[in-house]
Every structure is written in C-alpha cells, then in structure tokens.
Amino acid sequence: MSSGGEEGDYVPWIQQFCDLFGHDYFVPVAQEFIEDDFNLTGLSSQVPYYREALYTILDYQVDTIEDVTNGTSNSDKQDLPTKSLLSHSAELLYGLIHARYIISKPGLTAMASKFERNDFGCCPRYYCDGMHLIPCGSTDVPGQETVRLYCPCCNDIYLPSSSRYLNIDGSFFGTTFPGLLIKMFPEIENQCRIRINKVNQNELGLKLFGFRINESSISGPRMKWLRMHPKSIEQRHEFENCELSIPSEDEMDDEDDEDEDDDKTMASED
Numbered sequence: 001m002s003s004g005g006e007e008g009d010y011v012p013w014i015q016q017f018c019d020l021f022g023h024d025y026f027v028p029v030a031q032e033f034i035e036d037d038f039n040l041t042g043l044s045s046q047v048p049y050y051r052e053a054l055y056t057i058l059d060y061q062v063d064t065i066e067d068v069t070n071g072t073s074n075s076d077k078q079d080l081p082t083k084s085l086l087s088h089s090a091e092l093l094y095g096l097i098h099a100r101y102i103i104s105k106p107g108l109t110a111m112a113s114k115f116e117r118n119d120f121g122c123c124p125r126y127y128c129d130g131m132h133l134i135p136c137g138s139t140d141v142p143g144q145e146t147v148r149l150y151c152p153c154c155n156d157i158y159l160p161s162s163s164r165y166l167n168i169d170g171s172f173f174g175t176t177f178p179g180l181l182i183k184m185f186p187e188i189e190n191q192c193r194i195r196i197n198k199v200n201q202n203e204l205g206l207k208l209f210g211f212r213i214n215e216s217s218i219s220g221p222r223m224k225w226l227r228m229h230p231k232s233i234e235q236r237h238e239f240e241n242c243e244l245s246i247p248s249e250d251e252m253d254d255e256d257d258e259d260e261d262d263d264k265t266m267a268s269e270d
C-alpha cells in the first residue's frame with residue numbers, strides 16, 4: 001500500500017482527474033482536506049467500494065479483480081471491485097468531496113480565482129455585459145442533473161455552452177456554492193451592481209413601433225421579477241427579510257398593500 005512516487009512521469013490521481021476532457025470546472029482538492037475524516041462524514045454510505053475509492057484518490061495501490069486474474073495479487077477475489085467500477089466509484093467520491101471542498105475557505109479561494117480568470121464562461125444575456133458565470137447544481141443528490149451555470153447579475157441559470165460538460169454531475173458543485181462565493185467575495189455583487197445600474201430600465205423589453213408591449217399581454221415580457229433588484233432602502237429591507245425567512249402573515253398583508261400602491265404608481269407613470 002504505497003504510492004508510486006519514484007517514477008519521474010508520475011501524475012497524482014487528482015491531477016489526472018482535473019486534466020481530463022471536460023473536467024476544467026473542477027479544482028484539485030487539497031490532500032489534507034481528504035485525509036481529514038470529518039470532511040468525509042456520511043459519504044461512505046453513498047459510494048460503493050468507498051475504502052477502495054478513497055485509496056485510489058489518495059494514490060494508494062488498490063487491488064482489482066483484474067489484478068487477481070492476471071496473478072499480480074493474491075487477495076480474495078470475492079469482495080474486490082472491477083477496474084471500471086473502481087474508477088467510477090473514485091470519480092463519484094471525488095465529486096462529492098469536491099462539493100464540500102469548494103465551500104471551505106481554501107476551496108472558495110481556488111474557485112474564486114477560476115471565476116476571476118473566466119474559466120466558467122460569460123452570461124449569454126446581452127444586458128449582463130459578459131458577467132462571469134458560477135458553476136452550480138440544482139440538487140445535492142448525485143445522479144439527478146448535470147452541472148449548470150449561475151449568473152449573479154440576472155440571477156438566471158444556464159446550461160454550459162459546450163457539450164463536454166453535459167456529463168458532469170451538478171451535485172459535484174452543489175446548491176450552496178454560488179451563494180457562498182458571492183457572500184465571501186462582495187466584489188462579485190459590486191460587479192453586478194455596476195452592470196445593473198448601467199442599464200436604463202426603460203430601454204428593456206420588446207417594442208412595437210416604439211411602444212412598449214403591455215405587461216399583461218400574451219406576447220408581453222415574462223419573468224420580469226427575475227430581473228428586478230431592490231432599489232430603495234425599504235425594498236432592500238423587504239428583500240433581505242424574504243431571503244432569510246418566510247414573512248409572517250401580518251407582514252404579507254402589509255406587502256400586499258404596498259404592492260397595490262406600487263401598481264397604482266406604476267400605472268400612473270405609464
């Protein structure tokens with residue numbers, strides 16, 4: 001059980017994994033992070049051949065059925081994985097560890113520099129003005145959905161433009177990561193604010209002969225609330241309340257009243 005570090009061209013498993021085609025969203029997870037059992041809590045029940053997968057990631061020699069058949073190992077054949085099963089388990093385990101690593105401090109820093117270098121691509125929306133995207137998953141359960149890209153400027157989620165990312169599991173990035181990255185690096189929010197302020201709200205949306213299409217029209221703008229950002233102090237306060245908790249019924253009533261007022265003022269503006 002030793003790593004083959006003697007050879008000159010030896011590449012660690014983690015480095016090999018990150019260098020694979022389509023794996024450029026991943027950062028190499030620090031060895032110390034994987035060796036700390038606390039960080040791996042609960043993963044043993046999610047990954048088949050967990051021990052063997054973990055040893056593979058850490059570059060220990062692991063016997064497979066093929067090794068026994070070829071006579072290179074004398075281990076008991078019965079409870080050994082096949083080579084392909086072992087590599088699948090190792091990739092699954094690495095992905096799940098990766099999702100935890102990128103919400104730790106060193107992981108966030110590593111992902112932030114990738115974000116800064118624009119490794120995840122730009123938002124395709126014109127008004128986001130090339131805002132850099134953040135990889136995320138729509139679920140933390142593996143095997144459900146592939147990786148998505150979140151734009152902090154328009155708050156929308158996009159599919160990666162290249163098909164090479166279509167078999168990357170979204171849970172390897174997780175649902176927590178984008179929110180935490182933005183909170184950890186306020187500069188990202190700042191970049192979004194600059195872009196949002198640059199756009200004149202009146203210029204947004206489709207027009208016919210210079211007239212804006214009514215919002216209640218079938219062909220009118222959709223999901224406008226997605227592009228709305230709090231402007232006044234009251235609106236920001238309301239937004240923060242909604243973000244962290246479900247408003248109580250009293251508050252909801254108040255908000256309904258305010259909404260009505262808003263509608264009136266908007267109607268009169270138009």
Ligand SMILES: [Zn+2]
Nearest residue numbers: 123128151154
């Ligand atoms: Zn965007």
